Amino acid sequence: MRAEYRFNYAKAKPNRFASCMRTGAFAVILDPDVASVFRSSDAVNTFLRSVITTLPERRNKRAKAD
Numbered sequence: 001m002r003a004e005y006r007f008n009y010a011k012a013k014p015n016r017f018a019s020c021m022r023t024g025a026f027a028v029i030l031d032p033d034v035a036s037v038f039r040s041s042d043a044v045n046t047f048l049r050s051v052i053t054t055l056p057e058r059r060n061k062r063a064k065a066d
Helices: 041-052 057-065
Strands: none
Touching: none
C-alpha cells in the first residue's frame, strides 16, 4: 500500500449501488468462507437474529434499542 493516496474527486461518480440499500442499512464485508454459507442477505439477517435471541437479556434490550 502507498503511504498516501490522492483522489481526483472531479472524476468521482455516484454510487450505483446506493439505491439498493434500505434506509438505515449499512454494508458489512463477509470473509469468502463465511459468505459461501449464506445465499442472501435475508439468510444472514435471519441467522443473526436467531443468535441475538440467545444473548443475555441485557444485550437483547440494547440490540432492540438500536
